[in-house]
Amino acid sequence: MHKENFAKLVIDSTDSLYRVSKSILRNDSDCEDAVSEAITIAFQKLDSLKKDEYAKTWLTRILINECFHIRKQQSRITLISDDSESNLNSREYSENKCYTVSDDYFDLYQAMQHLTEDQRLAITLYYYEGYSVKEIAKITGVTQGTVKSRLGRARNQLKQFLKEEEYYV
Numbered sequence: 001m002h003k004e005n006f007a008k009l010v011i012d013s014t015d016s017l018y019r020v021s022k023s024i025l026r027n028d029s030d031c032e033d034a035v036s037e038a039i040t041i042a043f044q045k046l047d048s049l050k051k052d053e054y055a056k057t058w059l060t061r062i063l064i065n066e067c068f069h070i071r072k073q074q075s076r077i078t079l080i081s082d083d084s085e086s087n088l089n090s091r092e093y094s095e096n097k098c099y100t101v102s103d104d105y106f107d108l109y110q111a112m113q114h115l116t117e118d119q120r121l122a123i124t125l126y127y128y129e130g131y132s133v134k135e136i137a138k139i140t141g142v143t144q145g146t147v148k149s150r151l152g153r154a155r156n157q158l159k160q161f162l163k164e165e166e167y168y169v
Helices: 003-022 028-044 052-076 090-095 103-112 117-128 133-140 144-168
Strands: none
Touching: 003 028, 003 052, 003 117, 028 052, 052 133, 103 144, 117 133, 117 144, 133 144
16 A cells, blocks of 8 residues: 555544544543554554555554553553542543533443443444444454344343433433
8 A cells, every 4th residue: 555545544534543442442632642553553564454455444453452552551550549639520530531422422422331342342343433244353353253242232232221211311
């Protein structure tokens, strides 16, 4: 793939990559870091891409690996809280969340937070990004049956959660 084609791919895929990172990471700055690092890694390894038609899938896989790398680094950090940090209110905390949620989709956003990371990733790749089950299996390194199970379980959990929310509203 030529550098010009890669640049076009990056420009066309930025929103998509950001959404995928949001399904794994919580913080906006972490999402931005993951996307930036994935683009940098992909550019450096551009010659390892065998077929240009798989470039977006390849870039998405690099992004997912980078998101997991960031999460792994974060899990090694021990947070020491002082009185000022412990007094953060929930609004300040929610402003640091990775998703930007409009009122129309707030219930769906809340429901998505109850899913496992694997389920959120599968839902994001399938419904938001339009990848097929086969492509998701390749990207995530699991079988197609596992992807179908994750999607099915996620749909059932979302449906259940949204029914409960409707009941209480």
